[in-house]
Amino acid sequence: xxxxxxxxxxxxxxxxxxxxxxxxxxxxxxxxxxxxxxxxxxxxxxxxxxxxxxxxxxxxxxxxxxxxxxxxxxxxxxxxxxxxxxxxxxxxxxxxxxxxxxxxxxxxxxxxxxxxxxxxxxxxxxxxxxxxxxxxxxxxxxxxxxxxxxxxxxxxxxxxxxxxxxxxxxxxxxxxxxxxxxxxxxxxxxxxxxxxxxxxxxxxxxxxxxxxxxxxxxxxxxxxxxxxxxxxxxxxxxxxxxxxxxxxxxxxxxxxxxxxxxxxxxxxxxxxxxxxxxxxxxxxxxxxxxxxxxxxxxxxxxxxxxxxxxxxxxxxxxxxxxxxxxxxxxxxxxxxxxxxxxxxxxxxxxxxxxxxxxxxxxxxxxxxxxxxxxxxxxxxxxxxxxxxxxxxxxxxxxxxxxxxxxxxxxxxxxxxxxxxxxxxxxxxxxxxxxxxxxxxxxxxxxxxxxxxxxxxxxxxxxxxx
Amino acid sequence: xxxxxxxxxxxxxxxxxxxxxxxxxxxxxxxxxxxxxxxxxxxxxxxxxxxxxxxxxxxxxxxxxxxxxxxxxxxxxxxxxxxxxxxxxxxxxxxxxxxxxxxxxxxxxxxxxxxxxxxxxxxxxxxxxxxxxxxxxxxxxxxxxxxxxxxxxxxxxxxxxxxxxxxxxxxxxxxxxxxxxxxxxxxxxxxxxxxxxxxxxxxxxxxxxxxxxxxxxxxxxxxxxxxxxxxxxxxxxxxxxxxxxxxxxxxxxxxxxxxxxxxxxxxxxxxxxxxxxxxxxxxxxxxxxxxxxxxxxxxxxxxxxxxxxxxxxxxxxxxxxxxxxxxxxxxxxxxxxxxxxxxxxxxxxxxxxxxxxxxxxxxxxxxxxxxxxxxxxxxxxxxxxxxxxxxxxxxxxxxxxxxxxxxxxxxxxxxxxxxxxxxxxxxxxxxxxx
Numbered sequence: 001x002x003x004x005x006x007x008x009x010x011x012x013x014x015x016x017x018x019x020x021x022x023x024x025x026x027x028x029x030x031x032x033x034x035x036x037x038x039x040x041x042x043x044x045x046x047x048x049x050x051x052x053x054x055x056x057x058x059x060x061x062x063x064x065x066x067x068x069x070x071x072x073x074x075x076x077x078x079x080x081x082x083x084x085x086x087x088x089x090x091x092x093x094x095x096x097x098x099x100x101x102x103x104x105x106x107x108x109x110x111x112x113x114x115x116x117x118x119x120x121x122x123x124x125x126x127x128x129x130x131x132x133x134x135x136x137x138x139x140x141x142x143x144x145x146x147x148x149x150x151x152x153x154x155x156x157x158x159x160x161x162x163x164x165x166x167x168x169x170x171x172x173x174x175x176x177x178x179x180x181x182x183x184x185x186x187x188x189x190x191x192x193x194x195x196x197x198x199x200x201x202x203x204x205x206x207x208x209x210x211x212x213x214x215x216x217x218x219x220x221x222x223x224x225x226x227x228x229x230x231x232x233x234x235x236x237x238x239x240x241x242x243x244x245x246x247x248x249x250x251x252x253x254x255x256x257x258x259x260x261x262x263x264x265x266x267x268x269x270x271x272x273x274x275x276x277x278x279x280x281x282x283x284x285x286x287x288x289x290x291x292x293x294x295x296x297x298x299x300x301x302x303x304x305x306x307x308x309x310x311x312x313x314x315x316x317x318x319x320x321x322x323x324x325x326x327x328x329x330x331x332x333x334x335x336x337x338x339x340x341x342x343x344x345x346x347x348x349x350x351x352x353x354x355x356x357x358x359x360x361x362x363x364x365x366x367x368x369x370x371x372x373x374x375x376x377x378x379x380x381x382x383x384x385x386x387x388x389x390x391x392x393x394x395x396x397x398x399x400x401x402x403x404x405x406x407x408x409x410x411x412x413x414x415x416x417x418x419x420x421x422x423x424x425x426x427x428x429x430x431x432x433x434x435x436x437x438x439x440x441x442x443x444x445x446x447x448x449x450x451x452x453x454x455x456x457x458x459x460x461x462x463x464x465x
Numbered sequence: 466x467x468x469x470x471x472x473x474x475x476x477x478x479x480x481x482x483x484x485x486x487x488x489x490x491x492x493x494x495x496x497x498x499x500x501x502x503x504x505x506x507x508x509x510x511x512x513x514x515x516x517x518x519x520x521x522x523x524x525x526x527x528x529x530x531x532x533x534x535x536x537x538x539x540x541x542x543x544x545x546x547x548x549x550x551x552x553x554x555x556x557x558x559x560x561x562x563x564x565x566x567x568x569x570x571x572x573x574x575x576x577x578x579x580x581x582x583x584x585x586x587x588x589x590x591x592x593x594x595x596x597x598x599x600x601x602x603x604x605x606x607x608x609x610x611x612x613x614x615x616x617x618x619x620x621x622x623x624x625x626x627x628x629x630x631x632x633x634x635x636x637x638x639x640x641x642x643x644x645x646x647x648x649x650x651x652x653x654x655x656x657x658x659x660x661x662x663x664x665x666x667x668x669x670x671x672x673x674x675x676x677x678x679x680x681x682x683x684x685x686x687x688x689x690x691x692x693x694x695x696x697x698x699x700x701x702x703x704x705x706x707x708x709x710x711x712x713x714x715x716x717x718x719x720x721x722x723x724x725x726x727x728x729x730x731x732x733x734x735x736x737x738x739x740x741x742x743x744x745x746x747x748x749x750x751x752x753x754x755x756x757x758x759x760x761x762x763x764x765x766x767x768x769x770x771x772x773x774x775x776x777x778x779x780x781x782x783x784x785x786x787x788x789x790x791x792x793x794x795x796x797x798x799x800x801x802x803x804x805x806x807x808x809x810x811x812x813x814x815x816x817x818x819x820x821x822x823x824x825x826x827x828x829x830x831x832x833x834x835x836x837x838x839x840x841x842x843x844x845x846x847x848x849x850x851x852x853x854x855x856x857x858x859x860x861x862x863x864x865x866x867x868x869x870x871x872x873x874x875x876x877x878x879x880x881x882x883x884x885x886x887x888x889x890x891x892x893x894x895x896x897x898x899x
Contacts, residue, residue: 030547032551033783035704035707035708036707036708036709038554038555038556039523039524039551039552039553039554040524040554040783041524041525041526041554041782041783042523042524042525042526042547042548042551043525043526043527044525044527044543044544044547045526045527045528045529046529046530046531046540047528047530048530048531049511049530059503059506060504060505060506061505061506061507061508062505062506062507062508063507063508063509064507064508064509064510064511065509065510065511066510066511066512066513066530066531067510067512067532068531072510076508076510079508080506080508083494083496083506083508083583083584084506086582086584087496087503087506087584090498090502090503090584090587090588090591091502091503091504092499092500092502092503092504093502094504094505118550119547119548119550119551120550120551123551123552137709138708138709138710138823140708140709140710172708172710172822174708174709174710174822174823176709176823181821181823181824182821183710183819183820183821183822183823227898255499255500256499256500256600256602256636257499257500257504257602258499259499259500259602259634259636259641260499260602260603260604260632260633260634260643261604261876262876263815263832343509343511345505345507379819379820379821380818380819380820380826380827380828381818382815382816382817382818382828382829382830382851383816383830384816384830384831384832384849385815385830385832385833388849389830389849389851389896389897391828391830391851391853393820411820411821411826415851415895415896415897415898416897416898416899417897417899420897420899440877443497443604443632443876445876462899463897463898463899
C-alpha cells in the first residue's frame with residue numbers, strides 16, 4: 001500500500017502537479033447489531049484504498065482507487081489530470097500555502113488489543129445490558145470497533161504513519177406506558193483498545209437511564225411555555241458546543257465552500273475579537289485529548305494537531321482551518337483537516353469539542369435556581385444552516401424549585417439563538433464529561449467520529465417550553 | 466461472475482448454509498463548485514465484493530476491497546471464523562429462493578452520461594444562475610457501474626447502470642434558493658432549468674423577516690416533500706417497525722390521510738431502480754399508502770415470512786431499503802398548491818430529527834427561501850422559523866398536491882422521490898423567543 005501511495009505521488013509530480021498529497025488507508029472493523037435480544041448481524045471487514053489530492057495551476061483534483069493495478073492507476077491519474085486541467089479556467093485558484101514538514105509514526109496504545117478479542121467478548125457486554133432492561137419495549141444496540149492505519153505523504157516531504165483504534169456504542173430505547181412513550185438515544189465512543197468498552201460502564205449507565213425514563217413516564221409533567229433558569233448536563237452542553245460553538249467556526253463554511261451541503265456560518269472574520277458569550281465561556285476543539293473519539297496527532301494534511309480556542313472568555317477567538325482555508329482567509333492553519341475515508345475529500349472538521357470547566361460544584365449550580373429545569377440529556381435537536389438558531393429537546397429532565405429537584409419533566413424544549421445561548425450562561429461546573437457522535441459533512445456524506453462535552457452549565461432566565 | 470462462483474465454492478466447503486455474494490464496480494466523477502468557482506473535481510474507481518453468510522443461523526457480512534486470491538481467501542476465512550463466535554439470529558427465515566427471471570427496467574442506462582462534460586455542465590448552471598442571483602454552489606456527480614449477484618438459492622443476476630445528480634444553491638445578498646435533480650438518462654435542459662429555479666428563489670428571498678409562530682397552511686417545496694416522504698417510507702421498513710422505531714407501527718390497514726405513496730423499484734429512469742434486490746428477489750412496485758390506507762410495510766424475504774406478509778423485494782438482507790418514492794393524489798385534488806388565502810411556502814429544509822419515533826413527533830428546520838403567501842402570491846421572505854409537528858398529523862393534513870413532478874434526492878434524504886409541491890393545513894411553526 002505504501003509503495004502504491006508513493007507511485008501515485010510520483011505520477012502526480014511527473015504530470016507537473018503543484019502541491020500533491022496521497023493518503024493510503026487500511027481500516028479493519030467489526031460491528032454488531034442487537035435488536036430486542038436478537039443478534040441481527042455481525043460484520044467484519046477490511047477497507048483498503050488510496051486517495052490523492054493535487055493542484056494544477058490552482059485547480060484542485062482528487063482521485064481515489066482501491067484496485068492497485070499500476071496500469072489502471074496510471075489511466076485514472078491521467079483522466080483525473082485531464083479533468084483538473086479542464087476545470088482550471090473556472091477554478092477557485094486553490095492554494096495550500098506553506099507548511100511544516102512532518103515525519104512521524106504514532107500509534108494509540110491498546111491495553112487489550114482489539115484484534116485479540118473474539119466476537120463473543122463484544123456480545124457479552126451487549127447481552128448483559130439487554131438482559132438488564134428486558135422490560136423496555138424497544139431495545140436497539142450497535143457496537144462497533146475499528147483499527148485505522150493511515151499512511152500520508154505529500155510533495156513537501158511530510159510522511160505520517162498513524163494507527164488509531166476506536167470503539168463506539170449507539171443505542172436507541174423505546175419505553176411505552178399505556179398511550180405514552182419516550183425514546184432515548186445514547187452514543188459513546190473513545191479511542192483505545194477493547195478496555196474502552198469496559199470504561200463506558202454501559203450496563204450501569206443504561207439501567208440508570210431506563211429507571212429515570214420510567215419515572216418520567218409515570219410522574220413526568222409537561223412544562224408551560226415560560227422564561228426560567230435552565231441547567232444543562234454535559235451531554236446537552238456537548239451537543240450545543242458542537243452545533244453552535246464548533247460548526248460556525250469551520251472556515252470552509254465561512255468561505256462558502258460547503259454552502260450547498262452542510263451550510264454556511266453567521267460568523268465571518270469581522271467577528272474575531274467580538275464578545276459573543278458570557279466571559280465565563282471558553283470553547284476549545286482539541287484533537288490531542290487522549291481517548292477522545294476524534295483523537296489524532298497529525299491531521300489528514302500531515303499538519304500537527306493542537307488545541308484551538310474557538311471562543312475565549314466569551315470572545316470569538318479563532319476558526320478551524322485546513323491549509324486551503326488558512327490561505328484563503330489570510331490566517332494561520334491550525335491542523336483541522338479530516339476525511340472520513342480514503343475516498344473522501346479532506347474538509348475542515350471538528351475533533352473533540354468542549355466547553356472548559358468553571359468554578360462551580362454541580363450542586364451549587366442547582367441550589368441557586370428558584371425555578372428552572374435541569375436537562376440532563378437530550379433526544380431531538382437541530383440548527384439552521386447558518387448556525388444561528390437551535391433546538392434541544394430533553395430526554396431525562398427535571399423541574400427545579402427553590403434549589404431542589406422536585407419532579408421529572410417530559411421533553412422540555414429549549415429553542416434559542418446562538419448569542420442568546422452563550423450570553424445566558426452564568427455558572428459553569430468543574431466536572432467534565434465527553435460524549436461521542438458522528439458528525440456529518442460533505443457530499444458524499446462523511447460521518448466522522450467526534451467527542452463533544454463540557455461541564456454542567458446554568459442559563460439564566462431563558463425561554464423554555 | 467467467475468470470482469463470485471469461486472467464492473461460493475469456498476463458502477460451501479466451509480459448510481456455510483446460505484450466502485449472497487455481490488460485486489460492484491463503479492467509475493464516478495464529481496465537480497464541486499462554490500462562490501461560482503470550481504473548488505474541486507474528483508475521480509474514483511471502486512470495486513467491492515460483499516458477502517453475506519448464514520452459518521448455523523449465525524449471520525455475518527464482510528466487504529472485500531482487496532482482490533488477490535490470498536486476500537479474498539483470508540477475508541472468507543476471517544468472516545466464517547468471526548461468525549462462529551457470534552450468536553444465532555433466532556428471527557431469520559432465510560434468503561429468497563430462485564431461480565428468477567429478471568426484466569429490464571426501462572431507461573436506466575444511457576451511454577451519453579459517460580460523455581457528459583462535467584465542467585461544461587457546471588459552467589452552464591453557474592451562468593444560468595447569474596440571471597437572478599450573485600453566486601452559486603453545488604455538485605455535479607456522474608456514475609457508471611456494473612453489479613452482480615450470486616446466492617446459494619439459485620440466484621444469478623447482473624446489471625449495468627448510469628446515473629447523474631446535480632444540486633445548486635443560488636445566493637443573492639442574504640437570500641438563497643435551492644434546487645436539484647437526479648436521473649439515469651441524460652437530459653440537457655435539466656441543469657439550466659434547475660439553476661434558474663434556484664436563482665429565482667434566491668432573488669425572491671430578499672430582506673427576510675421573522676413572523677409570529679403558530680399554525681400555518683404550508684406549501685412544501687419539492688425538496689421538503691422529498692424529506693417528508695423519505696421519513697414516511699423509511700418508517701415503513703419492517704426493521705424499523707419491529708424495532709419499535711416507527712410511527713407506522715400498529716397502523717396497518719388504518720387510514721392516514723388521503724394520498725397514495727409507492728415504493729417503485731421498477732420506475733422508468735428511477736435513480737435507484739433495480740432488477741433485483743440484495744438477495745435476488747425481482748424488483749416490484751409496492752403501494753404503501755393507498756388513498757391514505759397503510760397497505761403494507763417494506764419487506765425482504767425473511768421479514769415477510771416472519772410476519773406472514775408478501776415479500777416486497779426491498780432487501781437489504783437485514784434492514785430493508787427503499788428504492789424510489791412515487792406518490793399520487795389519491796383522494797385529493799391536483800392543482801395550484803399556492804392558491805391559498807394565507808400561508809407559508811417552505812422551499813427547502815434540513816436537520817429532520819425525531820423527539821419520538823413511535824409517535825412521529827419531530828422538527829425540521831427550513832433553509833434557503835421561505836415566504837409568506839397572501840391571496841396566492843408571495844408577499845415577503847421569511848427567516849428563522851422551524852416546522853415542529855407530528856408526521857401523522859402532516860400526512861392527515863395534506864390538502865392538495867402540485868401537478869409538476871421532478872425526480873430528486875437531497876443532502877439528508879437520499880431516497881429518490883418523484884417529488885411535487887404539496888399543501889399541508891395547520892402546520893405548527895415555532896421560533897426562538899430570544
